[in-house]
Amino acid sequence: xxxxxxxxxxxxxxxxxxxxxxxxxxxxxxxxxxxxxxxxxxxxxxxxxxxxxxxxxxxxxxxxxxxxxxxxxxxxxxxxxxxxxxxxxxxxxxxxxxxxxxxxxxxxxxxxxxxxxxxxxxxxxxxxxxxxxxxxxxxxxxxxxxxxxxxxxxxxxxxxxxxxxxxxxxxxxxxxxxxxxxxxxxxxxxxxxxxxxxxxxxxxxxxxxxxxxxxxxxxxxxxxxxxxxxxxxxxxxxxxxxxxxxxxxxxxxxxxxxxxxxxxxxxxxxxxxxxxxxxxxxxxxxxxxxxxxxxxxxxxxxxxxxxxxxxxx
Numbered sequence: 001x002x003x004x005x006x007x008x009x010x011x012x013x014x015x016x017x018x019x020x021x022x023x024x025x026x027x028x029x030x031x032x033x034x035x036x037x038x039x040x041x042x043x044x045x046x047x048x049x050x051x052x053x054x055x056x057x058x059x060x061x062x063x064x065x066x067x068x069x070x071x072x073x074x075x076x077x078x079x080x081x082x083x084x085x086x087x088x089x090x091x092x093x094x095x096x097x098x099x100x101x102x103x104x105x106x107x108x109x110x111x112x113x114x115x116x117x118x119x120x121x122x123x124x125x126x127x128x129x130x131x132x133x134x135x136x137x138x139x140x141x142x143x144x145x146x147x148x149x150x151x152x153x154x155x156x157x158x159x160x161x162x163x164x165x166x167x168x169x170x171x172x173x174x175x176x177x178x179x180x181x182x183x184x185x186x187x188x189x190x191x192x193x194x195x196x197x198x199x200x201x202x203x204x205x206x207x208x209x210x211x212x213x214x215x216x217x218x219x220x221x222x223x224x225x226x227x228x229x230x231x232x233x234x235x236x237x238x239x240x241x242x243x244x245x246x247x248x249x250x251x252x253x254x255x256x257x258x259x260x261x262x263x264x265x266x267x268x269x270x271x272x273x274x275x276x277x278x279x280x281x282x283x284x285x286x287x288x289x290x291x292x293x294x295x296x297x298x299x300x301x302x303x304x305x306x307x308x309x310x311x312x313x
Contacts, residue, residue: 002313003090004291005054009047012298013054014291020094022069027097027106029081034088035060035119036294036309038149039229041301042206046231051086058088058311062109062118072097081106082271084122089291091313101259104267110275116282117274119310122256123151124281125270127158129263130253135200135225139163144194146214147204147228148175148187150284150307155202155227156184157279167194172304178283191217202253204228208236211250215239220246227253284308 004014022028040057048055062082068075075081075097085103087093099105109118131137141164145155148170159166160183167186168179176187188194191210197219203210206228214224215238242248252258256266273279286306289297290313297309 001091002291003056004058004294005056005089006044006048007054010044012044012295014294017090020092022067022072022094024070025072025097026069027065027072027075027081027095028067028069029061029063029083029093029095029106030066031061031088031091031093031313032063032080033061033115033119034058034311034313035123036289036297036301036311037123038151038301041298042229042231044298045302056086056089058090059084059086060119060122061088061093062115062121063093065106066092069097075106080109080111082109082118082121082267084267089294089311089313099262099264102255102262104256104262104264107267107271109271113271113275114282115312116285116310117280119285119308120154120274120281121267121270124154124158124274124279125256125266126253127151127154128266128269129256130155130202130225130227131158131162131164131200133257133263134251134253135202135223137162137164137200140165141199142196142219143167143200143202144169144198144217145202145204146191146210148172148179149204149304151227152204153179153182153284153307154281155204157182157281159200159202160184161273161279164200167198169194175307198222200225202227206230206233208233211236212238215242215248215250218246218248220248222246222248224248224250225253226250229254281308285310288312
């Protein structure tokens with residue numbers, strides 16, 4: 001099969017590799033599509049810290065089961081599934097048939113769910129987790145999402161579903177317009193334009209210096225959610241008196257929960273919202289590519305060109 005794998009910093013190679021064979025308890029899936037995540041690009045730029053080279057960073061993929069490994073029950077060849085393991089930048093992917101660690105395991109997908117919707121199951125589940133579990137957002141909560149990239153816009157949708165009052169902070173006018181269409185009540189270009197404090201401040205930009213500014217604009221009893229990874233910019237200075245006297249919490253939000261605190265049910269919730277039509281994220285897909293076009297897409301992500309790209313291997 002063909003696969004796109006990282007071999008080091010800025011070293012992405014499309015190569016022929018042996019077709020995978022399922023071990024006991026595994027499925028082999030023919031990949032239909034895979035979303036390109038900013039996390040994949042960060043691994044390309046600063047390196048891999050959760051695996052070994054060569055490394056396939058695609059983790060928002062879907063396809064049909066092609067082989068069922070020994071001992072697997074409940075799954076059959078031809079079933080359409082969603083997968084969240086690092087394997088999606090390839091023609092074939094392997095996934096354990098049962099949940100474990102960071103992975104939900106395969107999630108059954110309806111045949112009629114368009115791939116432009118289906119690729120969002122994992123990232124939108126992450127946003128539901130950030131808003132509901134980590135941000136503790138409820139009806140009427142004042143939510144500020146900082147950053148209007150494709151993940152920030154999904155967070156706007158998740159907060160809108162929770163019936164919050166949603167403000168997006170984003171300098172790009174086009175993205176502010178999209179956020180308004182997706183349910184944002186207000187959009188501003190800069191944090192300095194906020195005229196009230198937030199109950200939940202959700203950072204989608206991994207710059208440590210923004211954390212202090214977010215804390216300053218969080219209401220007493222509120223929460224700052226660190227949704228973005230901070231990569232090699234992970235240091236920040238914070239006025240601890242603000243945390244103490246205002247009782248402000250700073251929490252992380254990683255995937256659908258760090259083991260052993262995973263919220264696997266968020267996957268099913270995301271799939272059902274996308275499948276029912278209650279949430280339409282397909283307009284966020286601004287491009288498609290094949291395996292050979294991935295490196296160009298990574299450059300576009302770094303330059304803030306476009307939103308979500310769907311790889312079709």
